[in-house]
Amino acid sequence: AIQKVAVIGAGIAGLSCAKALQALGMSVDIFEKSRGPSGRMSTRRTQDWSADHGAQYFTARDPRFIQEVQSWIQASTADIWMPKLKVYENKAWRDSSSPDVRYVGIPNMNSPGKYLAESMSIQYEKTISRLERKGDQWSLRCGEEDEILGLYDFVVLAIPAPQASALANDLDARVATITTSAQMQACWTMMAHFPKQTMTDFDAAFINQEIISWICQNGSKPMRQGQTWTIHGNPNWSQEHVELSKEEAQEQMLACLTRLGVHCQDSEISMHRWRYASGGLENAIGYLSLPDIGLGLCGDWLHGGRVEGAWLSGLELASEINRSTQSSI
């Protein structure tokens, strides 16, 4: 029977999977390469300002995720956000007629992830660099020093496709087939902080047919203050220009904003490049479970490329791991 599970990646998929496995009585250790949980549901913080620079909000359509979001709201870690939303299309601005309910973490986008992480065993700043099969267990190796992190009955890779590919393509052809058929795209992100009050007639806007796809005033979200905008490059442009320097990407995005009539003069600008931001499998399979070798994959890229899909992917993989354990007894 599976007793010890290692989950690699403390994004929303890894956290969801770990929580469900723990509830089933398994012992779970999470290993995360960065200094905190939540992955792409993230917030950039400086001395003077902070802004969500990855996921901007999430929607909930599946009843299981709707219930989860309600529990986050109850725990004061998420809330509804009702922005004045515009759309720029065919060189003209209009109001958005989208009736969707959108949620954000409070006070930051990483708050639900931090909340889920509270009850878990997580080791931060541990980049898993190698998995080694020892009998019917896995030995995890970390970093350039090849540090040994312990033996596990089952390993869950809750990381983007290219990173899962680097770790596990050599271990199993089924993993290689799935990871190499996933297409993930980059996202150039600009954060513009204004020292003074700024005036726009929208809180957030979808931008179509331009190199920018999204503009959002972070202060319009619940429990945020200050004047910082998050501006995302569109996936195709970001991917094609992924190797630009931050300065070059900033210059092109500023030129686009000027064309749109949105001015960022007098703002302090900070750039971030997400290498694996969006996309995934064209036909979502939800998760990949390989009980014969004790390996599973979950993440947004297997389940539609959104926060909701990432959370569901982790949950569904955990149920499948439990099912395969039960049937092998």
Ligand code: FAD
């Ligand atoms: P991640 O959040 O990427 O988690 C993976 C974790 O694994 C990371 O913490 C990473 O540090 C860690 N890791 C990677 N490799 C290793 C390793 N070798 N060892 C240890 N740890 C490792 N979704 C929406 O629903 N709405 C939006 O508005 C939205 N906007 C977005 C905007 C941007 C710019 C980006 C980048 C994403 C956006 N998304 C949005 C997508 C959403 O953020 C993701 O779908 C979701 O957060 C993915 O969760 P995940 O757990 O699958 O992956």
Ligand code: NAD
């Ligand atoms: P959503 O807000 O995108 O979709 C709900 C509704 O919003 C749509 O039915 C539509 O009415 C409206 N809408 C969405 N995009 C629009 C557009 N370009 N122009 C006009 N109206 C638009 O919510 P969701 O379904 O949860 O999708 C998540 C969002 O996260 C998507 O917009 C996706 O682009 C974004 N995302 C971005 C990245 C990134 O790298 N920047 C990564 C993953 C997801």
